[in-house]
Amino acid sequence: MVPPIQTNTIDFDAAKLQRLGFSGKRQPKLRPISLAELRRQLTLQLQTSLEVERIVSLFFSEVQRLVPLDALGYQHQSSDLRLEYGSRSNHSAGYRLTHEGEYLGELIFRRNQRFDEHELNQLESLLATLLFPLRNALLYRAAIQSALRDPLTDTGNRIAMEQTLQREVDLARRNLQPMSVLMLDIDHFKRINDEFGHGTGDEVLKAVANTLKTRLRNVDMVFRFGGEEFLVLLSGTCREAAALVGERLRMGILELQHLVQGRPLDLSISLGCATLLPAESVESLLRRADNALYVAKREGRNRLSMAG
Numbered sequence: 001m002v003p004p005i006q007t008n009t010i011d012f013d014a015a016k017l018q019r020l021g022f023s024g025k026r027q028p029k030l031r032p033i034s035l036a037e038l039r040r041q042l043t044l045q046l047q048t049s050l051e052v053e054r055i056v057s058l059f060f061s062e063v064q065r066l067v068p069l070d071a072l073g074y075q076h077q078s079s080d081l082r083l084e085y086g087s088r089s090n091h092s093a094g095y096r097l098t099h100e101g102e103y104l105g106e107l108i109f110r111r112n113q114r115f116d117e118h119e120l121n122q123l124e125s126l127l128a129t130l131l132f133p134l135r136n137a138l139l140y141r142a143a144i145q146s147a148l149r150d151p152l153t154d155t156g157n158r159i160a161m162e163q164t165l166q167r168e169v170d171l172a173r174r175n176l177q178p179m180s181v182l183m184l185d186i187d188h189f190k191r192i193n194d195e196f197g198h199g200t201g202d203e204v205l206k207a208v209a210n211t212l213k214t215r216l217r218n219v220d221m222v223f224r225f226g227g228e229e230f231l232v233l234l235s236g237t238c239r240e241a242a243a244l245v246g247e248r249l250r251m252g253i254l255e256l257q258h259l260v261q262g263r264p265l266d267l268s269i270s271l272g273c274a275t276l277l278p279a280e281s282v283e284s285l286l287r288r289a290d291n292a293l294y295v296a297k298r299e300g301r302n303r304l305s306m307a308g
């Protein structure tokens with residue numbers, strides 16, 4: 001008889017946090033602590049995550065063992081980060097965080113009661129524990145984001161498209177919301193490359209992506225998933241509204257004045273539109289949009305075709 005195999009799993013992250021005296025759950029009343037001890041604990045605790053959100057919220061809850069706070073705000077504009085913990089209050093003490101000239105964002109401590117000099121000194125001393133973990137987390141965030149972006153057009157890439165589509169399809173189904181996609185392709189793009197070179201082709205791709213972005217709402221997402229093929233994801237959008245958006249994009253590209261050697265280039269796109277059916281998979285949705293795009297091309301280009 002084969003003896004049963006015993007397997008043990010240790011969640012190192014949680015175990016490590018527990019050893020450091022942090023349970024992971026917000027404690028109603030944290031034990032007061034000295035500045036030196038809190039600095040020591042924070043230095044260890046803040047190393048346990050690479051997520052900016054987690055690091056800042058951990059900092060917020062732990063700092064209160066020494067200095068009571070009502071709220072904490074953090075923002076780093078170029079990373080598109082704006083975090084708020086707690087409730088807004090009258091008094092604030094703001095810090096611009098930099099390390100060796102590198103900008104690491106702005107942190108604002110808020111409280112209904114004014115901060116005194118001693119408390120500000122303590123907060124400043126604790127801020128030092130935040131610098132390296134925050135810098136690493138910002139770098140990690142930038143690396144993840146660049147892995148999901150197409151550098152030429154600054155739109156999402158194919159990996160981002162696949163991840164986002166699955167999430168949006170799940171959400172649409174759970175919330176019983178409509179959702180549509182537009183698959184589009186620049187017409188006769190090969191001719192542009194052949195006639196003017198790849199450099200010009202690349203500039204056209206950028207100009208087209210820009211036009212798409214400026215003609216869409218902020219919540220709509222654009223992905224470049226192939227050479228000159230883009231996908232626009234329209235959450236909460238039914239078939240009729242998606243058709244209007246598709247036409248708006250088509251007109252936007254027709255009106256685009258992209259100059260090559262001083263002369264405007266004739267540019268157009270063809271589009272296929274599909275709206276999510278009940279219980280439909282991502283693959284099927286994309287296949288229907290692709291088929292519709294094929295019809296738009298076959299029927300003469302510079303047009304929108306709706307999937308059946």
Ligand SMILES: Nc1nc2c(ncn2[C@@H]2O[C@H](COP(=O)(O)OP(=O)(O)OP(=O)(O)O)[C@@H](O)[C@H]2O)c(=O)[nH]1
Nearest residue numbers: 185186187188189190191193198201202227228297
């Ligand atoms: N400049 C540039 N060209 C690219 C890039 N990726 C793909 N291409 C080119 O895109 C062209 C696509 O050509 P086709 O698939 O024949 O399509 P088309 O000429 O647009 O014709 P239709 O789609 O049928 O209107 C090819 O010449 C590719 O080399 C890129 O990143 N930059």
